Amino acid sequence: MLSCAKGLVTVLAVGFLLPIASAAVFAQGNPPPSRGYYTKSQAAAGRAIFNQTCAICHGHHLQGGVGPALAGKEFLSVSQFQQITAEYFYHFMSTHMPLTDPGSLTKTQYLDLMAYFLATNGYASGPNELTANDEELKAIKIEPQQ
Ligand code: HEC
Missing domain, CATH: 1.10.760.10 (Cytochrome c-like domain)
Structure with a gap:
């Protein structure tokens, strides 16, 4: 049960952080x-x-x-x-x-x-x-x- 909850937390964290990380990459724009x-x-x-x-x-x-x-x-x-x-x-x-x-x-x-x-x-x-x-x-x- 505990490991299951941990897994869920990981899934949630990844699902949450990935879009933020890719948004950061996108936001960079072309190099000057x-x-x-x-x-x-x-x-x-x-x-x-x-x-x-x-x-x-x-x-x-x-x-x-x-x-x-x-x-x-x-x-x-x-x-x-x-x-x-x-x-x-x-x-x-x-x-x-x-x-x-x-x-x-x-x-x-x-x-x-x-x-x-x-x-x-x-x-x-x-x-x-x-x-x-x-x-x-x-x-x-x-x-x-x-
Ligand atoms: C008679 C109307 C017409 C004329 C004139 C025309 N276009 Fe288009 N154009 C369209 C239409 C309708 C589309 C969308 C068709 C498609 O995606 O296959 C399009 C799509 C495009 C796209 C792709 C847009 C996208 O977001 O994928 C580009 C780039 C483009 N046209 C550039 C030009 C340029 C440069 C010229 C002049 C040399 C030109 N067009 C002349 C109607 C026209």
């Missing part, structure tokens, strides 16, 4: 980017392409419309919970978007769009261009920025 994630000119070019090609469905502020939101607190929290990285969004948009003509833009245009997407979600710019390197894209977690 010393060199940023993309250049300002990439984001500016991405903005122009987005407004022309994507905003009709995703909204001019990426807030969503016919298509889902691609920015904002709720979007970032859900992405964080699902552990989504920039690599997923880059490949999704470059193969599925724009919905009416998937994959119709150039690689440079999709990278510019990613830069604008990161900029709108609060990621810092810097001297280095965002590239289509899968490992680097995977290292960019999509989550709320401090």
Whole structure:
């Protein structure tokens, strides 16, 4: 009986502490980017392409419309919970978007769009261009920025 109670306490403690521990990991966010994630000119070019090609469905502020939101607190929290990285969004948009003509833009245009997407979600710019390197894209977690 005693050991049974102990077991229960352990189960309760683990069930209670694990979410707290993982929340602490989640709350950390990306390491402060010393060199940023993309250049300002990439984001500016991405903005122009987005407004022309994507905003009709995703909204001019990426807030969503016919298509889902691609920015904002709720979007970032859900992405964080699902552990989504920039690599997923880059490949999704470059193969599925724009919905009416998937994959119709150039690689440079999709990278510019990613830069604008990161900029709108609060990621810092810097001297280095965002590239289509899968490992680097995977290292960019999509989550709320401090
Ligand atoms: C005609 C409307 C339309 C246009 C134009 C459009 N999208 Fe979408 N987009 C959607 C819809 C609807 C979905 C959800 C479909 C799905 O998940 O399969 C979506 C999904 C996405 C997603 C995935 C979101 C998520 O949370 O999984 C991304 C990223 C995206 N679009 C980016 C873009 C970009 C960048 C462009 C412009 C090049 C664009 N879209 C143009 C309608 C559109």
